Amino acid sequence: MKTVIEVNGKVHELDVPPDEILLDTLRALGYKGVKRGCETGTCGTCAVLLDGVPHYSCMLLTAAMDGHKVTTIEGLGTPSNPHPIVQAMAEEGGVQCGYCTPGIVLSAKALLDENPHPTEAEVREALDGHLCRCTGYVKKVKAVLKAADMMHRQGGQQ
Amino acid sequence: MMVKELHRPTSLDEALRLLSSEGARPLAGGTTLLLSLGAQALVDISRCGLDGIEVGDQAIQVGAMVTCAAVVRALRQHPSAFSDAASLVGSRVLRNHVTVGGNSVMVYAWSDLPVALLAMGASFELATLAGRRTLSADQFYAAHPTRVLAKGELLVSVSIPRPGAGEGSAFVKFARNVGDHASASVAASLAMDSSTVRSARLVAGGVKGMPQLLGKAAASLVGRPLDDAVLQEMAELARTDVDAIADFRGGKDWRRHLVGVLAMDAVRLAATRVRGEAS
Numbered sequence: 062m063k064t065v066i067e068v069n070g071k072v073h074e075l076d077v078p079p080d081e082i083l084l085d086t087l088r089a090l091g092y093k094g095v096k097r098g099c100e101t102g103t104c105g106t107c108a109v110l111l112d113g114v115p116h117y118s119c120m121l122l123t124a125a126m127d128g129h130k131v132t133t134i135e136g137l138g139t140p141s142n143p144h145p146i147v148q149a150m151a152e153e154g155g156v157q158c159g160y161c162t163p164g165i166v167l168s169a170k171a172l173l174d175e176n177p178h179p180t181e182a183e184v185r186e187a188l189d190g191h192l193c194r195c196t197g198y199v200k201k202v203k204a205v206l207k208a209a210d211m212m213h214r215q216g217g218q219q
Numbered sequence: 220m221m222v223k224e225l226h227r228p229t230s231l232d233e234a235l236r237l238l239s240s241e242g243a244r245p246l247a248g249g250t251t252l253l254l255s256l257g258a259q260a261l262v263d264i265s266r267c268g269l270d271g272i273e274v275g276d277q278a279i280q281v282g283a284m285v286t287c288a289a290v291v292r293a294l295r296q297h298p299s300a301f302s303d304a305a306s307l308v309g310s311r312v313l314r315n316h317v318t319v320g321g322n323s324v325m326v327y328a329w330s331d332l333p334v335a336l337l338a339m340g341a342s343f344e345l346a347t348l349a350g351r352r353t354l355s356a357d358q359f360y361a362a363h364p365t366r367v368l369a370k371g372e373l374l375v376s377v378s379i380p381r382p383g384a385g386e387g388s389a390f391v392k393f394a395r396n397v398g399d400h401a402s403a404s405v406a407a408s409l410a411m412d413s414s415t416v417r418s419a420r421l422v423a424g425g426v427k428g429m430p431q432l433l434g435k436a437a438a439s440l441v442g443r444p445l446d447d448a449v450l451q452e453m454a455e456l457a458r459t460d461v462d463a464i465a466d467f468r469g470g471k472d473w474r475r476h477l478v479g480v481l482a483m484d485a486v487r488l489a490a491t492r493v494r495g496e497a498s
Contacts, residue, residue, distance in 0.1 A: 062225060079225035079261065082253070102250055102313055103398065114288075115312045120253050124225045125246060125263040168312065189397050190310030 062124045068092060069136030077123045083109070084118040087133060094134035094163040098192075105191030108164030109133050115168045115190070134163035137170060145215065146170055146208040155204035157195035165191045169205045178209060224260040231267045231375065235348045238262050239371035247284060247321035250313060269320070269375055279379045283320025287332075290319060298492060300335035300406040300485075301379050303390035307331055310398040320374045324364045326429060328464070329400030333360060334424030335390040337432070338406035342378045347371050353378075360429060385411045387492030391484045392425065393477050395468065401425030402468045403477035405433075405457070407485035409440075411493045416440040421453075421485070423478045426463040433457045436482060445490050453486065454479035 064075045068090065077086060084107045087095045095118055098106035102120040109118045110132035118131075138144035146166050149155070156162050165188055172179055172187035179187070184205045185198070193201065225246070228234040237243055242259030246252060252261075269284040272293045279297065281290065290305035291314070308317050308331050322332040323343070336356050343359045345352050345368060359367055368374065382388065392404035404424040410417040419440040421433040436457035443449045463474035 080222040101254060102316070103310075105310075105312060108312060111315075114315050116315055117312060120248075120250055120316055122225060122246070122249065122253070122261070122263075125227065125249075125261075125265065127227060186311060188311075190312030 064124050064127045066123070066126050066128075067130045069132055075123065079122070079124050081123045082119055083121040083123045083126055083131070086123040087118060087131070092133045092135055096160055096163060098160070103192070104161075105164040105168070106161055108167055108191065110167050110171055113171060113174065115164075115171050132167065132170075134166060137166065144170070145211040146173070146205065149204040149208035149211060150201065153200045153204035153207055155196060155201040161191055161193045161195075165193070165201060169208065172205070173209055173212060177213060179206070181206060222258060222261055226260065226262045227266060228262060228264070229266045231269070231346065231373075232348070234262055234264050234267045235346060235371065235373060238373055239348055243371075245373055248286065248316040248318040249321075250309075250316050251321070251325045251327075264373070274381075276381070278381055281319050281377050281379065283318060283323075283374050283376055285319045287314040287317045287319070287322070297381070298389075299379065299382065300338050300388035300390035300408060300489075301332070301341070303488075304331040304335035304392075304404075304406070307390070307392050307394075313398075319377055323359075323377055324368070324374055326360070326363055327400075328428055329425050330430075331390070331392060331401060331404060331424065334404050334422050334430045335388070335406045336360075336377065336379070337430050338390070338408045338420050338422040339379055339388050340408070340420070341380070343374055344376045344378065345369075345372050346375045347373070351375075363429065382492070383410075385417065385493055387489045387494075389485045389488035389492060391481050391488065393481060399468075403463075403474050403481055405478060405481040405485040407482065407489040409486065409489045409493055411490070414444045415442055416445065419486070421457065421482055423457065423461045423482075426461055426474050426478060428462075431461055433460050433478075433482065435460050440486070445486065450483045450486060454483050457482040 096106035098104035100119045102117045107118040244258035246261040246263045269282040271282045273280040287305040287308045294302040343354045388408040390406040392401045406422045408420040419437040421437040424430045436453045458475045458479040461478045463471040
């Protein structure tokens, strides 16, 4: 089925089966930062931003996403110029195995876009819906708060 | 999966026409449908103008495609059992998917919105190509809504009554963690004359099958003040009134106990709203 989606600013004109999930489409297109986890809308590893709002890509049909804008982790910074949230995750030790990280960074970005100065409680609430089996969340929460600080000092969001 | 077609209608009439054909099902947030895609044809109803929230004098009209996250954002100044339940559905990310229409219709034992909607006496607007009808919450939840809806009929909006003077409602839920389904939940809707209860409606969810009206417990409050003795008696009636299942989350008696405790919490929170206190 003809479907047009924009991923990280790039327009993709696709022909997809009606039952294909966005997770599969994105990975086939090369956006491997979108991770396959539970595929039941629980773990958060496949999360992407849909028009700026966190969604589980395993719970979206690609054909239903016609006309929407998707942001994956590949859309946030580059290895040489990382997004402040990515930078803060690395500096604070918020990344261990890294499997949950793309989804968590994207939910953190959605939070900071809407609320540039969140409290710790607001960060914890924003990361609800993402499971991390390594870190115990403490360092991730610290990293998001640090990123908010970094972005503020840099004068706005990236 | 056996989906052969997906349609993307851009008007409600077009959606209703597509839904009138054999094997077609509406696709809303997709969180339950995508786990067991059994339909031949899916009708994506996200482009049919069903995503509005209108706060009127008497009622709040919520389109079927409004997400729980949107309800939470839009109704911060209008706390009720409905907004409580919307804020407690699934996880934060899931609330960006789950729609009011989908969660109202696809009732599971653990569902949150139906418990609140039944306690508040919401009404449900249904549409087919032939016309519209409105059902009360009691009618809509008289059986599983998928059986109450006629073939090709679509829930287009839910109307939540706004509290009048002396009225208020609340929903509380016990889950093992924030993303887990309810082990038990209770919604309370109260009308009070100064300090005594004029009428009350209590509904338990998360315990077994469809939401259950706690008639005896609610009746025990009428004409009385909400003191500890009255609440304890109400909780005891709620515990004995409710039909519960045992599963890996816990046993029947534990669920009954939860319903009693949650009923007290829900009534207390509803009463603070009746008194106009911040909550």
